[in-house]
Amino acid sequence: MHCYPANLYHRKTAPYDKIEFDALYAQSIQDPAGFWAEQSKKLAWFQPWEQVFEGSFEKGDISWFRGGKLNACYNCVDRHVEKHGDEKALLWEGNTPRESSSLSYSELYLAVCQLANALKSRGVTKGDRVCIYMPMIMEAAIAMLACARIGAVHSVVFGGFSSDALANRITDADCKCIITADETERGTKKIPLKKNVDEALKHCCDVHTVIVVNQSQKSTETWNDDRDHDYYTLVSQQPTCCPCEEMDAEDPLFILYTSGSTGKPKGILHTNAGYLLYSMVSFQTVFDYQPGEVYWCTADIGWITGHSYVVYGPLANRATSVIFAGVPNYPDMSRYWQIVDKYQVNIFYTAPTALRTLMAAGDEPVKSTWRTSLRCLGSVGEPINPEVWEWYFHVIGNGHCPIMDTWWQTETGGFLITPIAGITNLKPGSATLPFFGIQPTLVEGELYIEASWPGQMRSIYNDHQRFITTYLSQVKNKYCTGDGAHQDDDGYYWLTGRVDDVIKVSGHRVGSAEVESALVDDHRVAEAAVVSIPHAIKGESIYAFVILKQNQIPTDTLKSALKDQIKKEIGAFAVPEHIQFANDLPKTRSGKIMRRLLRKIANGDDDLGDISTLADPDIIHTLIQNKL
Numbered sequence: 001m002h003c004y005p006a007n008l009y010h011r012k013t014a015p016y017d018k019i020e021f022d023a024l025y026a027q028s029i030q031d032p033a034g035f036w037a038e039q040s041k042k043l044a045w046f047q048p049w050e051q052v053f054e055g056s057f058e059k060g061d062i063s064w065f066r067g068g069k070l071n072a073c074y075n076c077v078d079r080h081v082e083k084h085g086d087e088k089a090l091l092w093e094g095n096t097p098r099e100s101s102s103l104s105y106s107e108l109y110l111a112v113c114q115l116a117n118a119l120k121s122r123g124v125t126k127g128d129r130v131c132i133y134m135p136m137i138m139e140a141a142i143a144m145l146a147c148a149r150i151g152a153v154h155s156v157v158f159g160g161f162s163s164d165a166l167a168n169r170i171t172d173a174d175c176k177c178i179i180t181a182d183e184t185e186r187g188t189k190k191i192p193l194k195k196n197v198d199e200a201l202k203h204c205c206d207v208h209t210v211i212v213v214n215q216s217q218k219s220t221e222t223w224n225d226d227r228d229h230d231y232y233t234l235v236s237q238q239p240t241c242c243p244c245e246e247m248d249a250e251d252p253l254f255i256l257y258t259s260g261s262t263g264k265p266k267g268i269l270h271t272n273a274g275y276l277l278y279s280m281v282s283f284q285t286v287f288d289y290q291p292g293e294v295y296w297c298t299a300d301i302g303w304i305t306g307h308s309y310v311v312y313g314p315l316a317n318r319a320t321s322v323i324f325a326g327v328p329n330y331p332d333m334s335r336y337w338q339i340v341d342k343y344q345v346n347i348f349y350t351a352p353t354a355l356r357t358l359m360a361a362g363d364e365p366v367k368s369t370w371r372t373s374l375r376c377l378g379s380v381g382e383p384i385n386p387e388v389w390e391w392y393f394h395v396i397g398n399g400h401c402p403i404m405d406t407w408w409q410t411e412t413g414g415f416l417i418t419p420i421a422g423i424t425n426l427k428p429g430s431a432t433l434p435f436f437g438i439q440p441t442l443v444e445g446e447l448y449i450e451a452s453w454p455g456q457m458r459s460i461y462n463d464h465q466r467f468i469t470t471y472l473s474q475v476k477n478k479y480c481t482g483d484g485a486h487q488d489d490d491g492y493y494w495l496t497g498r499v500d501d502v503i504k505v506s507g508h509r510v511g512s513a514e515v516e517s518a519l520v521d522d523h524r525v526a527e528a529a530v531v532s533i534p535h536a537i538k539g540e541s542i543y544a545f546v547i548l549k550q551n552q553i554p555t556d557t558l559k560s561a562l563k564d565q566i567k568k569e570i571g572a573f574a575v576p577e578h579i580q581f582a583n584d585l586p587k588t589r590s591g592k593i594m595r596r597l598l599r600k601i602a603n604g605d606d607d608l609g610d611i612s613t614l615a616d617p618d619i620i621h622t623l624i625q626n627k628l
């Protein structure tokens, strides 16, 4: 295995070398309270905290910086304005190269204050939940910060989710206010956000306010005068000053829904101080970010990466963060690298699935750009194949940018296992070593974390017991990640993917139970089981086994109808690659579907192991014969 030494190509600006870093890491494990107390000075507090950490995994009562008061928006915006107001906070690049704009920290401050006042004028107060269903525009970041400013809890819903999925999330979090946009374009696709909101609101009667950024003037025909407000009309009437709410360290900052292996999506709850500090420190440390540098993370704000590493982490560090509304292959395959050249991006952070798409198009589109501004690269969302890593390193980074393969989850708030730029020697395909305060441990090939860290989720909204059961009770006193991993002789971690029924399609998290539930919602379907199969570009894709009710005929039309059903209930990204009709599924004698076998069949793996516990082994042969 080729190893890339950390210090060969990187201008390290951090005040420590590898030996000092290791000492700091050791301190973060031996004396977490002392370590994080020191780090907490990086935040601005209205009132100092009394206790760094308290709580236990058993009860799921985790508290960091109890007694402290602060505001996340103040930390991301206000405190930079006085001395650095003219520096760029956000650079926005639209779907086509013709559209771009930017906001300095002073401009961002005004935009956030006005929207915060607009929310207040609509009766939104501290603790209320606000749903943000937006494309990648600066108003999305402004909306998150405006909520944080007044202590409202944002729940961002990815724009790729359908109206049904949106409705479920609005209802679960009991949102009364939604911020959205009328219609947006990604590549050649149009996404009718406002129309989806209208559709969703047929089922959510409590929503009294919808604030709409009019991008294409497409929403006027469905305008509801009592409920809908044009964003800029509403905001322009507002005062430009809005005091920050003083939030307790453990007051909720946001909810972000994510898929688990069973049941409906979970509202992952993060709180103010710990989350903000963790995203801030991890961003700065891992990328070795220095003020003045331009940083670009391609993640959508609808996912955790967009929260921690497009908005909160970078802005808390006074970074310049690029927001891109388009896709990697439109108008052509050079799009990413043209943007890198246009904004002179220094740090570029993306997902393996995007890299695989670009790699498949060859080196030509890359070679037509310079990319000389780049000094550090990043990867997130799924394991990165070593050959893609090498391509990223040699072709995109010209062989001199270290790649930060960051392993983490919605639940963890920020990076847990990750290299540190300029410090960690790299091995393609390994997320390398734990971050400050993180003590990984392997239990039968599954990854657990020993003790709490500030960015850890605090609860599942409305279902604290599920938080304890899913994450904290699998192994006593350890946080369960749901990922498989192994460690090599150098102690490096190699993440191998989910061990539960969560599927990562193009880095998007999909729960097999959600897809199955959408399938059986069709009246012709009796039963369904979905598993993942490897996919050259998407990483994983979905393979569905479907049993029809008696007298139903398996046709291609029915297959399309089922795909449409999933589009309607979840979103296009969750549509299976294959649907195989079957007469029966392999079950244990107690009636449990044996997914392990289905996964093997879908993957064309003949070595089925012990099938003696099956109620009816013959089923297997039919399934194999009919495999797609």
Ligand code: WTA
Binding pocket: 258, 303, 304, 305, 379, 380, 381, 382, 383, 384, 405, 406, 407, 408, 409, 410, 411, 431, 481, 482, 483, 495, 496, 497, 498, 504, 507, 508, 509
């Ligand atoms: C997977 C995304 C390998 C993993 C930040 C995890 C990764 C899930 C990596 C969380 C990586 C994320 N290497 N696998 N660098 N990063 N994963 O909540 O399976 O969307 O459990 O958060 O993505 O997905 P989520």
